[in-house]
Amino acid sequence: MIAKRDQLGAQIAELLETMEIVAPVRERGRVYFRAVRSPDDIAWDYGTSVNSIKEFFLPPRQVLFCYTSGGFKPVSAVPEKPRVIFLARPCDARALNIMDKVFLGDRPDETYAALREHATIVGLACDRPDQHCFCTSVGGSPAGTEGMDAILIPTGDGSYDVKILSDKGRAIFPDVPGDDSTVPDEFVQKAEAAIRRHITVPDNIRDSFASDYWREVSETCLKCGLCSHLCPTCHCFDIVEEGDCRVRCWDYCQSDTFTRIAAGHDHRAEKFSRCRNRVYHKFDYYPENFGVVACVGCGRCARHCPVNNGIADLVNGVDAR
Amino acid sequence: MLDELKQHVRDLLAGDVAFVVAYGESADGRTAPVLAREPADADGLVWNDRCYFNLTRYLTDRDVMGDGEAKIGIVVKGCDLKTLNVLLSEKQVKRENLAVVAVRCEGMKDADGNLLAKCETCTVADPDPSFCDRVIGPVPQREPREDDYKDVDEIEAMSPAERLAYWSAEFDRCLRCDACRNICPLCYCRECLASQHDPRWIPASSSIAGNRLFHIVRAFHLAGRCTNCGECERVCPAGIPITTLMRKMGSVVRDDFGFEPGATPDQRPPLVSFAHNDPDPEEVKAP
Numbered sequence: 001m002i003a004k005r006d007q008l009g010a011q012i013a014e015l016l017e018t019m020e021i022v023a024p025v026r027e028r029g030r031v032y033f034r035a036v037r038s039p040d041d042i043a044w045d046y047g048t049s050v051n052s053i054k055e056f057f058l059p060p061r062q063v064l065f066c067y068t069s070g071g072f073k074p075v076s077a078v079p080e081k082p083r084v085i086f087l088a089r090p091c092d093a094r095a096l097n098i099m100d101k102v103f104l105g106d107r108p109d110e111t112y113a114a115l116r117e118h119a120t121i122v123g124l125a126c127d128r129p130d131q132h133c134f135c136t137s138v139g140g141s142p143a144g145t146e147g148m149d150a151i152l153i154p155t156g157d158g159s160y161d162v163k164i165l166s167d168k169g170r171a172i173f174p175d176v177p178g179d180d181s182t183v184p185d186e187f188v189q190k191a192e193a194a195i196r197r198h199i200t201v202p203d204n205i206r207d208s209f210a211s212d213y214w215r216e217v218s219e220t221c222l223k224c225g226l227c228s229h230l231c232p233t234c235h236c237f238d239i240v241e242e243g244d245c246r247v248r249c250w251d252y253c254q255s256d257t258f259t260r261i262a263a264g265h266d267h268r269a270e271k272f273s274r275c276r277n278r279v280y281h282k283f284d285y286y287p288e289n290f291g292v293v294a295c296v297g298c299g300r301c302a303r304h305c306p307v308n309n310g311i312a313d314l315v316n317g318v319d320a321r
Numbered sequence: 322m323l324d325e326l327k328q329h330v331r332d333l334l335a336g337d338v339a340f341v342v343a344y345g346e347s348a349d350g351r352t353a354p355v356l357a358r359e360p361a362d363a364d365g366l367v368w369n370d371r372c373y374f375n376l377t378r379y380l381t382d383r384d385v386m387g388d389g390e391a392k393i394g395i396v397v398k399g400c401d402l403k404t405l406n407v408l409l410s411e412k413q414v415k416r417e418n419l420a421v422v423a424v425r426c427e428g429m430k431d432a433d434g435n436l437l438a439k440c441e442t443c444t445v446a447d448p449d450p451s452f453c454d455r456v457i458g459p460v461p462q463r464e465p466r467e468d469d470y471k472d473v474d475e476i477e478a479m480s481p482a483e484r485l486a487y488w489s490a491e492f493d494r495c496l497r498c499d500a501c502r503n504i505c506p507l508c509y510c511r512e513c514l515a516s517q518h519d520p521r522w523i524p525a526s527s528s529i530a531g532n533r534l535f536h537i538v539r540a541f542h543l544a545g546r547c548t549n550c551g552e553c554e555r556v557c558p559a560g561i562p563i564t565t566l567m568r569k570m571g572s573v574v575r576d577d578f579g580f581e582p583g584a585t586p587d588q589r590p591p592l593v594s595f596a597h598n599d600p601d602p603e604e605v606k607a608p
Contacts, residue, residue: 028560050558051496060496061526132349197349219385220354222378224503226558229496240525249526255499257516271384302349306504306556307374313348 001176005158009039015084015172022056023086024049033085042086044158047128052092052232052298053085057115058099058250060229064111066245075245077111079118084172087124091135091296093147095232096121101290102235111248120168123148124160125183127191132299134197134312140296142191143183150176153187199316201293205284208318209276217314218275220307225252227301227311233282233294253278279314322458323368326396326424329455331363333394333420341394341422342379344372356385366396368458373429373437375550377404380414381509394420398429399445402452403548403583404506410588411546413509423448425458439551439564442468452586472565473572492532494559497525501553501563502539507546514538540566545574545592548583 012021016038024031024046031046033053066073096116103112126142129135135142145151150169152160164170164178208214228234229250236258238251251258254275259268268274286294295311302310330341334357345355345365352371356379357363376395379385386393397405402423408414425447428440446461476484502508502515515523515535523538524531549571553563574580578591591599 030560061528219356220379222500222503224500224556225496225498226500226556229498230558238525240521242524242526242528242531247526250497251525252498255516256512257518260518304556304558306500306552308347308349308351308353310347310349317348 001162001173002155002159003152003162005044005160008152008160009042011173012036012039012042012086018081020079020081020083021086022053022083033088044087045128046087048089048130048133048299048303049092050300050304051230052095052300053088053121054092054095054099054232054235056083056085056119057096057112058103058235058237059115060250062111062248064239064246064248068244077114079115083115083119084122085119086122087152088121088148089126089298090123090142090144090146090148090151091126091133091140091298092232093121093123094140094144095296095298096147098233098286098290098292098294098296099235101286101292120149120172121147122169122172123151125151125153125187125191127154127187127194129191129195130299130303131196132303132310132312133195133297134199134299135297136192136195137197137199137312138201138293138295138297141188142195143188145181145183151183153183197297197299197312199297199312201283201315202318205280205315205318209280211318213318214272214276217309217317218272221254221271221275221309222306223254223256223271223274224306225250225254226304226306228252228254228278230300230304232296232298232300253281275314279311279318282311283315323366326368326422326457327363327366329422329457330357330366330394330396331360333422334358334360334363337392338394338420339391341396341420342376342385343394343396343422344368344374344376354379368424370428370430372398372424373552373555375401375404375504375506375552377401377408378504378506378552380405380408380419381506389415390418392418392420394422396422396424397448397453398424398426399448400426400439400443400548400550402448403445404550406452406583406586406588407507407546407548407590408509409586410590416586419454421453421455423450423453423456425456425461427461427463437551439549441466470568470572472562473569476565476569488536489529489533491561492536493529495527495532495536495561496559497527497532497535498558500556500558501561504552504556505543506550506552507543507548508539536561536563536566540570543567544570545578545580545590546582547571 021036022033023036023042025034025041026043031043031049032051033049063075065075103109145165149166151163155161162173162176163181164176165181236251237248240247260266282294302312341357343357343366347353354374354376409416428436442465444465448456450456523534547567551564580591
């Protein structure tokens with residue numbers, strides 16, 4: 001079914017009465033996923049967003065429970081209102097499926113599971129990749145539907161072809177017939193051809209563990225957490241005490257405190273070892289543990305790196321050695 | 322001009338310089354900081370209006386500098402030279418171990434091709450040769466406009482409640498990715514207060530209390546030291562106007578102590594030195 005932007009906007013306005021709507025919004029010339037107050041806030045024609053939708057499932061700060069002299073006080077992770085995330089790109093939606101491997105495995109993480117359960121993902125097929133996007137090199141597609149409950153396929157002139165992919169998606173779009181959930185071949189081919197960046201993920205990345213390559217490519221790295229914080233699949237966290245509460249917050253493997261252990265020893269003290277670890281976690285350990293590369297090719301790490309050093313180049317270069 | 326730069330770097334590397342921190346290209350073809358180690362590496366160096374990186378940041382990077390005893394070279398713009406002067410006055414770098422290659426600069430541009438705000442008011446586009454070993458490039462023709470501190474004044478005009486609301490909203494956006502701190506050439510503390518685990522002075526999580534404390538502590542620590550290179554704000558993924566905070570702190574130190582950080586390599590920073598005749602800011606301001 002084809003829906004116009006203002007039709008969808010009217011529907012979002014209605015949903016806002018009972019649900020939280022998260023969508024891309026423009027702030028200072030850049031696009032961020034934020035909870036919106038009105039469909040007018042939405043940046044429908046965005047290309048890429050600075051943040052991914054990860055933070056709505058693994059919040060930067062999540063209170064797990066509190067304790068006072070009165071005793072233990074559990075904190076519910078269930079959001080006050082069910083949440084719909086609109087216009088998530090295929091790379092970001094697919095990243096959720098990849099994080100699920102960790103958080104919804106044998107021992108599901110209660111808070112993550114609750115946030116996943118109460119969220120519906122309405123994706124937006126991608127016709128606006130930039131020079132840093134390389135989703136097709138890591139098993140994704142700009143027309144992919146993994147991790148989505150419904151997908152909007154832009155047909156030009158501010159209209160979208162709406163496809164339903166799950167019961168949750170049906171609940172948002174009850175009027176859309178559900179017999180056709182495939183993205184048209186024509187769109188897929190055109191969208192995939194528009195991805196200009198291609199990388200080679202080597203099968204034998206482990207062989208390069210002791211290579212000087214890692215020292216060379218990490219020289220200018222600042223060991224900041226920008227790439228990890230914007231990455232849709234980076235999910236390492238720290239558990240800290242704040243006041244009366246135990247809190248889970250984002251942590252990052254480049255940080256000086258990430259691998260510091262009792263007595264002050266740091267088994268990844270040098271910059272190259274941290275840089276290598278970030279690449280290996282995504283391209284070696286994760287595939288070994290879960291059968292999938294933990295990178296969706298969204299390009300954020302390269303696009304926003306303070307010193308213009310992205311993971312695509314780090315991985316691509318290994319093979320050249 | 323670029324040829325002259327490349328040749329000079331080549332000569333340095335053929336001599337007693339271990340490596341030169343300079344501008345080159347990343348693997349995907351963007352301008353980026355590079356370390357040239359062999360004379361042949363000089364061929365890949367670049368100079369363009371995207372060389373906004375303040376390379377002095379690497380002078381205190383222990384992974385890059387090792388024990389800091391080797392002689393190295395560094396390419397600086399006039400503004401970066403101010404940061405270098407602060408590092409020298411704070412005894413973080415040995416001048417005799419440095420070959421300082423300054424490049425005359427017509428200003429740097431952002432991704433949209435606009436001149437950076439700091440470049441519009443730059444008065445050091447033609448670096449002071451007494452602080453460098455070599456100055457390269459034609460003398461800049463651009464006339465700077467006077468810095469009106471409009472960004473600071475706009476916030477000063479707010480009521481305290483409005484100002485608190487403004488900064489709270491800004492800090493609320495902070496992800497605590499540490500990019501601002503880690504790219505700052507003057508945030509060289511071996512152990513940052515914000516990273517200490519025990520005691521945990523500043524909450525680790527991205528929360529309004531922790532974020533506010535992080536930015537306020539950083540602003541105070543850079544008061545009278547920050548040379549307004551603007552790298553913190555450039556890299557901030559949340560777009561927090563960090564330089565406005567830094568410029569305010571800098572203007573207070575300038576007004577009270579008449580001090581401009583980075584003017585010379587042998588300054589005594591006012592907030593870490595003591596003199597019997599130090600002005601009492603409250604008395605100075607009294608009518």
